[in-house]
Amino acid sequence: MSSVTAVCHTKVPRNANMEQLQSGYLFPEVSIRQQAYMEKHPDAELISLGIGDTTEPIPRIVTSAMAEYCHALSTLEGYRGYGAEQGNMELRKAIAEVIYKDTGVNQSEVFVSDGAQCDISRIQMLLGSNVTMAVQDPSFPAYIDSGVIMGQAGTYRPGTGEYGRIEYMRCTPDQLFFPDLSATPRTDVVFFCSPNNPTGHAASRAQLEQLVSFARRNGSIIVYDSAYSSYISDGSPRSIYEIPGSKEVAIEVSSFSKFAGFTGVRLGWTVVPEELTYANGFPVGRDFNRIICTSFNGASSIAQAGGLACLSDEGLEAMHAIIGVYKENAAALAETFRLMGLETYGGQNSPYVWVHFPGRSSWQVFSEILEKANVVTIPGVGFGPSGEGFVRMSSFARRESIHEACRRFWRVFGSRSQAHCSRQCVSGAMMN
Amino acid sequence: MSSVTAVCHTKVPRNANMEQLQSGYLFPEVSIRQQAYMEKHPDAELISLGIGDTTEPIPRIVTSAMAEYCHALSTLEGYRGYGAEQGNMELRKAIAEVIYKDTGVNQSEVFVSDGAQCDISRIQMLLGSNVTMAVQDPSFPAYIDSGVIMGQAGTYRPGTGEYGRIEYMRCTPDQLFFPDLSATPRTDVVFFCSPNNPTGHAASRAQLEQLVSFARRNGSIIVYDSAYSSYISDGSPRSIYEIPGSKEVAIEVSSFSKFAGFTGVRLGWTVVPEELTYANGFPVGRDFNRIICTSFNGASSIAQAGGLACLSDEGLEAMHAIIGVYKENAAALAETFRLMGLETYGGQNSPYVWVHFPGRSSWQVFSEILEKANVVTIPGVGFGPSGEGFVRMSSFARRESIHEACRRFWRVFGSRSQAHCSRQCVSGAMMN
Known part of the structure; x- marks a missing residue:
């Protein structure tokens, strides 16, 4: 040509x-x-x-529910196209009722996703490039890397392994894997994972009370990653919403991956409480909903059918x-x-x-x-x-x-x- | 407390x-x-x-493949966890060979996704906030809205329905639904959908040759949305890669949604050719791969099994x-x-x-x-x-x-x- x-x-x-x-x-x-x-x-x-x-x-009760859903997709009665971007209401309700029993989380605050890592990235997109962030050190690298991609992290400091604008909260064994909050500067966002990936430490109730109190004093948003909460067996909180006062300062991201062996099936969720607002009073959930509708189209309906089966008694x-x-x-x-x-x-x-x-x-x-x-x-x-x-x-x-x-x-x-x-x-x- | x-x-x-x-x-x-x-x-x-x-x-051959995959997930031999973030190689290969036959698209250039809309948003994240963009007017609103979220769009001009930094390429019936490129300023990115959503117009070969030539002259990247290409029956190109010279200037985003009734199942793909580079010579595909690995964890393995069945002869x-x-x-x-x-x-x-x-x-x-x-x-x-x-x-x-x-x-x-x-x-x- x-x-x-x-x-x-x-x-x-x-x-x-x-x-x-x-x-x-x-x-x-x-x-x-x-x-x-x-x-x-x-x-x-x-x-x-x-x-x-x-x-x-994956237990047969779950795979059978998914297989049945697949077969139904080839029938007139069972075929379904787009679902709600936020997830099927039945699944949102089950997550609210089973996972968040007695914590006051409402089904309308639950957004079904294709996994925690994807939602972390969407939360970064929601927050934009001008917020400041803190992370546990060590922590799951997606918090930082997605922050870098959005331009929140500042310049990398060679030799230190750190970015200039990120606050690294040391969580070493001698600190019982919890940061010294009295020495931690205020940031807009605090990423916190419990049980922590990689250390395996589940924050105690007292530690999480300190964290919520810190966020409330600072007017920060905690992005709480509870992807491993189903592994907790010592009575530590399984959700940040077990801590009074948390709904005004915390988003919770979670997943079926490690709970139900859904790493390849892809299913997770995020809770954005109605009480959570920006400085100007605008509800964070309303913007998150807009992100979900614009940048995401809902989790696979088959995976959602599986998720619902996971949350049955059996x-x-x-x-x-x-x-x-x-x-x-x-x-x-x-x-x-x-x-x-x-x-x-x-x-x-x-x-x-x-x-x-x-x-x-x-x-x-x-x-x-x-x-x-x-x-x-x-x-x-x-x-x-x-x-x-x-x-x-x-x-x-x-x-x-x-x-x-x-x-x-x-x-x-x-x-x-x-x-x-x-x-x-x-x-x-x-x-x- | x-x-x-x-x-x-x-x-x-x-x-x-x-x-x-x-x-x-x-x-x-x-x-x-x-x-x-x-x-x-x-x-x-x-x-x-x-x-x-x-x-x-959905035809039974496809739902049966998905149901079989679901059942296998409950067996030792059939269980699979995380797949490659880029998608199963077998599916990438089938997309390259069936959809992109004779266009020179390699399986390593195909990234499997959970749908075109999600990938559009990830492409915006890849490009960042400093690029300039053009869209067909009218066009699928996700291009603009995801650009607004990333900060590319500038300020909204009330009354005009337009954003200050977006170039609106009028594609009205009297122009045969194709922009007057001689009057279109250069932008970094040109979103182009064919067959267009909403007008239903499939760009002709001559029109697409003009588009590619325009992008090459300007050093722009075309983001070509071919989500409806399977509806083309008049011989118009089904892929931008049918146009010589396009691989150096075009990303193609596509989907199983309207092709296979997968709107709820969620499956799509994006092609980023190896030849496509930024001004500094860095391959765009390498950064896109990083986005996929950091912000996405692959499409549902069940949906991918279905996609593979869609691409069989039957x-x-x-x-x-x-x-x-x-x-x-x-x-x-x-x-x-x-x-x-x-x-x-x-x-x-x-x-x-x-x-x-x-x-x-x-x-x-x-x-x-x-x-x-x-x-x-x-x-x-x-x-x-x-x-x-x-x-x-x-x-x-x-x-x-x-x-x-x-x-x-x-x-x-x-x-x-x-x-x-x-x-x-x-x-x-x-x-x-």
Whole structure:
């Protein structure tokens, strides 16, 4: 075509926010390294305790409900097109009644989504580029990365692992995984995940009361991620809305992924209470609804049918049986590392175990575990500067894989140590 | 709790971009008015030709594939957790090979999504707030609204229906629904939908060659929405990639919604060619991949299993049979309005019929049709200032509803007119 002139590049500027993102997003980055290892060692029998990807089949009561819904889609009576962008009212009602029993959450405040990570990004879009944000350090990287994409994060400070405009709230073991709020400056938004990913720590009622009180004093919005709340078994709150006064200051994001093995099915929800308003009094929920209608078109109707089955009595029973399996896995992992003398956290209220290798680089430990034990983990520093020296292990694996992983850990690292030898000694052994 | 101080409002500023959005998003706004009418007239038997929502059941070959996938999720062998964020490779391959046959699109350039509207929003997030954009006028409102949310649109100019920083490319019938590109200023991004929603016009090969040439000269990125391409039957291009030179300047967004009745199932895709780069040479696809990994976690695996079945030989045959039904519906609607002497467009390559009521307000015509014929339509002005005086009718309805709607149109509006009376006469009759 003679009218076509040669172009090498368009004249469109690359989004400056995208340029601020550091390397790859953590989990794909781990996959790439795992893949590279597999290519070099095609016979290696890798066990993945890395990405928190569910492994137990979904109970039949749930898959049957979804299959039935699929079949109905090929009938005149059963066919359904677009659903409400906010989700089917029946599911919103079930979430309000089952998950938020006695917390005063109304079905109209529940927005069904295709997963917590997607809604976190939509919440960032809702809030825009001018808000300031705080995150737990360490925390799930999507909070920060989505903030960077929206231009909230400021400039990356090489060497520190931090962005200039983000407030990093250290949540280290010596602080009982809770920030020193008296030393934390006010931000517009506070991302808080409990049970925390990666540390596995479930915030106590007293801690969450402090958090809500802090947000109320500051006029901040808490974005509370409760994606792992179904793993809580020690009586810690499962929702921020168990804390009085929270509805005026908190959004809650959650998911069926780890609760029901829906990582591939894709279903989650977000609660935006009616009481939550911007400084000018405008309801946050009304803007969130506009985002949902404009940028999202509802979760898959099939996944929603599955979600509803999960929340039936029989469904809940089946879910909790599976959660029990993962929690036993977590206990086995935690016990192994404790016997090796390593400081080990999480596992009790969470599918994640957080292991400390003092003085070591997380990525080095990641590589060493990958090479010597053929086990994939997640380097703690990927979750923030305070994660340096830690590695996250996921209990989302088949029982036999968990046992095999524990055996390998012992074989490779444990044989040189004694159960009663000092932490330094084991950590030293793992270094060689 | 004594430590909780009373808050009425948080101190978080409302996102200024959200404040720029005008009233509700078009389709929910139509639903609200429809709902209000129903409440006042609970016995009215409304026919919806409004929101383009599919009504034909999904062929059994597709629902069976999805149901089978659901059942497999409850078995050890069939259970799958997270898939690749970009979509299952088998589906990406099928999209590349079936939809983009002979256009040189590679499976690695195909990103599976949960629908075109969601990806439009993610593309806006990718591009950021500093790009300039052009849209067809009229066009699908999500392009503009998502641009407003990202801060690309500038200030709304009351009375004009336009935003200061958006270039509105008039695509009226007298221009054969194609913009006068010689009078169109350069923008970074050009949104272009063909077959167009709402006008139903499929751009010709010559028109698309002009568009690509325009983008190449200007170094712009075309975001080409081909969500209705399967309705094309006159030989017009079904993809922008049929135009030589397009891969260096165009992203294509598309969907299974109107192709396979997946409006509720949620499945779509976006093609970002490897050749497409920013001004600095950085590949656009690499940033889009980062957005997908950070802000999205892949489409539902069940929907993806269905998408794969749609693209089998048997699936394609079944899809085209259903598309044929909708196209016959569209032809019946178009014929009715033509016989009433109204200028009527679309329908041939599209499920939409675009009817002109000269001198009338679209919302008035919308209300009149709702009240007198109990038929829900979409007011043309909701798609842009050039849509004023038009109404969009969707052919996504059961055949008996289409026939009943046509009868009502005749009964209410047609009786006063003769097939040979002038357009003004009919339009006048409808006004009374």
